[in-house]
């Protein structure tokens with residue numbers, strides 16, 4: 001009982017302490033769920049969006065920030081393996097049949113598995129997690145999945161699978177091996193509005209093992225609402241139809257798929273069948289450094305098709321409202337609306353053939369373009385000029401992102417901890433024992 005109370009206090013206390021004292025009014029071009037508006041305002045107070053629009057009342061004590069940028073919901077990453085993102089990019093020289101093939105390779109063990117395990121064994125998992133969260137935030141992410149779920153400091157990003165206030169989200173890598181007991185528990189979670197995100201049919205489109213997994217999933221009774229399938233490269237058109245009929249979602253990771261298997265899922269079938277689809281990077285060794293880069297990758301992939309499958313608006317939905325829907329949070333996250341949690345991204349306006357287009361900006365930005373990231377109503381990252389208006393200078397640490405200075409604040413975590421530079425140093429030194437270097441936060445221009 002004592003322990004329960006203790007954890008309750010730990011969970012609840014930071015919420016009260018963390019609330020921003022003054023309202024924040026962000027002014028710029030705003031991407032709303034169905035349109036964009038110029039010169040609009042997003043008013044934020046006490047963790048929530050209080051109002052959005054062109055003609056809203058701004059309280060006298062509000063901090064007014066003229067962003068001159070595009071204001072959109074923070075990106076939601078439903079598929080990542082965070083601690084692996086400290087490791088440099090791995091460029092396999094061959095294509096694999098399925099995930100089971102590359103995991104057997106000595107090169108995978110040498111470059112990724114051994115150093116990862118050694119750093120975990122050395123007690124550095126919280127530092128690995130911290131580095132990966134910062135990496136995600138520099139890519140516009142405000143909510144993510146794939147944390148370690150162990151007692152590190154409260155995450156700087158919103159850790160969806162480790163936040164009991166947001167409903168139960170199960171995240172499984174190899175769920176088909178789950179015991180009957182685990183299956184029973186999973187079904188109970190799904191029956192109480194929880195969700196399950198699972199890797200499935202990860203391999204080349206013709207790989208039999210990968211294709212078999214969908215049949216196993218059905219046989220185990222898991223083709224049901226609340227479930228979303230990750231990867232699905234080997235899924236056929238009929239499988240996507242079955243998914244749509246069962247209200248099962250899909251999480252697409254094109255870059256990692258193409259790097260490992262030379263192909264990606266049948267996105268056309270997913271979209272035609274109206275399966276709710278989200279996009280996510282998987283991990284940075286074979287996927288993108290983060291969601292902004294994955295959006296760029298997806299637009300390039302889409303542009304190379306004979307008939308493009310989506311426009312910039314739909315692609316942005318795949319990183320905002322669609323992932324929110326898949327974890328049953330579409331009434332709290334994934335859009336800029338009154339009453340929603342204040343997770344906000346601001347990007348520098350970019351022009352598409354000399355035409356300013358906010359949706360094009362959202363899907364073609366690089367980490368240098370991130371002007372501001374607010375999580376739970378608090379500014380955590382952005383350009384120094386904007387961050388200094390919202391956070392005390394003593395709480396800001398400087399980061400270099402592809403030659404552009406950015407500022408980060410860990411003040412919202414409400415815990416004294418080492419600087420980010422020290423975290424980087426600790427991880428670099430530990431990796432040196434394996435002749436590995438720490439992956440940069442961003443592979444600039446790659």
Ligand SMILES: [Zn+2]
Pocket residue numbers: 079080081199282283
């Ligand atoms: Zn994965």
